[in-house]
Structures are given as structure tokens and as C-alpha cells.
Amino acid sequence: MQADYILGKNPKSMSYMVGYGQTYPIHVHHRGASIASKFVLHSVVGCVQGFDTWYRRPQANPNVLHGGLVGGPDRNDNFDDDRSNYEQTEPTMSGTAPLVGLFTKLHSMNSNYEARPNPTKNQPKSGVPVEFYHTITDSWTVGRIAYYRHKVTIKNQSRKPITDLKLEIENLSGALWGLSPTRNKNIYELPKWIKVIKPGSECSFVYVQGGPQAKVSVQSYH
Structure with a gap:
């Protein structure tokens, strides 16, 4: 299509x-x-x-x-x-x-x-029930390098709560706040105080770097 x-x-x-x-x-x-x-x-x-x-x-x-x-x-x-x-x-x-x-x-x-x-057929399997919304909330220049403050909002689009969400973040070259790193490279998880993302609710994290935004995807969840 x-x-x-x-x-x-x-x-x-x-x-x-x-x-x-x-x-x-x-x-x-x-x-x-x-x-x-x-x-x-x-x-x-x-x-x-x-x-x-x-x-x-x-x-x-x-x-x-x-x-x-x-x-x-x-x-x-x-x-x-x-x-x-x-x-x-x-x-x-x-x-x-x-x-x-x-x-x-x-x-x-x-x-x-x-x-x-x-009701006689199984509904199609849905994909990952999480959507990401990327926004740039600030920018500045140091020398000839432009830096941007990125905010990523994570929203649960499903009708079920999501727990143990782990994200893979690629092409990240700067500092990150709002997620906790794991032992695996490029894999991050929600901080301990966010145990569950309820249906329709959201949370967010931010990072700062120069150049294009990082690539965020879901690695696993329950």
C-alpha cells in the first residue's frame, strides 16, 4: 500500500x-x-x-x-x-x-x-503498545557544535498496564536523564519509582547531544 x-x-x-x-x-x-x-x-x-x-x-x-x-x-x-x-x-x-x-x-x-x-475469530495481534513522541526543548551552540535538549515522551497506547519496560537507545552521544542503565549496552529501564505505566498514561526522559536525535525502540516489556 x-x-x-x-x-x-x-x-x-x-x-x-x-x-x-x-x-x-x-x-x-x-x-x-x-x-x-x-x-x-x-x-x-x-x-x-x-x-x-x-x-x-x-x-x-x-x-x-x-x-x-x-x-x-x-x-x-x-x-x-x-x-x-x-x-x-x-x-x-x-x-x-x-x-x-x-x-x-x-x-x-x-x-x-x-x-x-x-467473536469467532481471534483479533489480530497488536504490535508493541508503546509510542514515542520526540520534541526539542532547547538548543545552544558551543564553538561550532550545536547541542539540543531532546525530550522523549513514552505513552502506553494499550488497555493493559505495562511493567518492566526496557528500551534500546542507539546513536546516543550525550548525557541522559530519567532512565536507568542496565548491564547490557544501549539498554535502559525505567527508574525504580515508576513500576508501571497505566493504560493511556505516559512518562518521559531527556537527553542532550549534538546532531540527529537518538533512535529509541522497545527491547522488552511485560
Whole structure:
């Protein structure tokens, strides 16, 4: 299905909807996403300054444009995640609108299915009942290196409590708060005072590093 391709089932394993999944474009051709907030910079960035200072930076965008659908790959599935490559990395309303219509249709079909469950058949096995929401809450520059403070919210999307949640965090190069390391490399667990994540509830952790965000996934849970 085309929606599956857009959301990551493609040769690049790349979600072309920004903010969805573990891997998505981080150099989106978008002024609001590529320039840090004035509340962080404490000054307004003009057009020329934005182009000269922020446009060609190799670092990831300081703001994640959640829900933006970029132009995507070429006919050979090649994708160059570069701000200057606006044909592939620029999100547009005309490109996003058809996908919104498709998701609306799929949502209505799913709602109808759930409203008339077949008790004689087993319901499809659900995936991992946890979703991650990544946000950048602060940024600063030391020398020529830009650092970002990332906040990751963990939400239990299921109807059952989750215990003993362990996360695998890859590409982490800075400090982390809110999780406890285990004996296994890159594996972290919730602090002792969070014994359970109730249905619909959430918790969070933060980390600081330069460059792209770390990759967070579920290693195990009960």
C-alpha cells in the first residue's frame, strides 16, 4: 500500500512523514523547522540571516515538523536528506492533502471494523503498545557544535498496564536523564519509582547531544 511505503516500508526504511517512526528526514526544507525559536535565540532571525546562518548547517533541524510530508524519493527510491534539495525535502500542502484524505478513509474503515467485531475469530495481534513522541526543548551552540535538549515522551497506547519496560537507545552521544542503565549496552529501564505505566498514561526522559536525535525502540516489556 502506498501509505505503508510513505511511512517506512520502503528500501530506505525511511518515513517520509516527519516525526513518524524512528527514521525520518531531519534536514527538512522549512524555515520554521530549520531555525531555532526566538525564545531560544532571544532575537528575531531575518530572511538574509536565516539563509546565511541556518540554511546550510549540516546539523539536524532544531525543530521537528511533526506531520509534514516531504517530497520524497526519486523514481529509483533514492533520497538525499539535504535542505538545499528542496524537491525532495520540502513539505507542501498539496502533497500532504491527499495523504490526509487517505488516512481519513483508513480510519473510518478501521472504526467500522472495530464496531462489528467477529467473536469467532481471534483479533489480530497488536504490535508493541508503546509510542514515542520526540520534541526539542532547547538548543545552544558551543564553538561550532550545536547541542539540543531532546525530550522523549513514552505513552502506553494499550488497555493493559505495562511493567518492566526496557528500551534500546542507539546513536546516543550525550548525557541522559530519567532512565536507568542496565548491564547490557544501549539498554535502559525505567527508574525504580515508576513500576508501571497505566493504560493511556505516559512518562518521559531527556537527553542532550549534538546532531540527529537518538533512535529509541522497545527491547522488552511485560
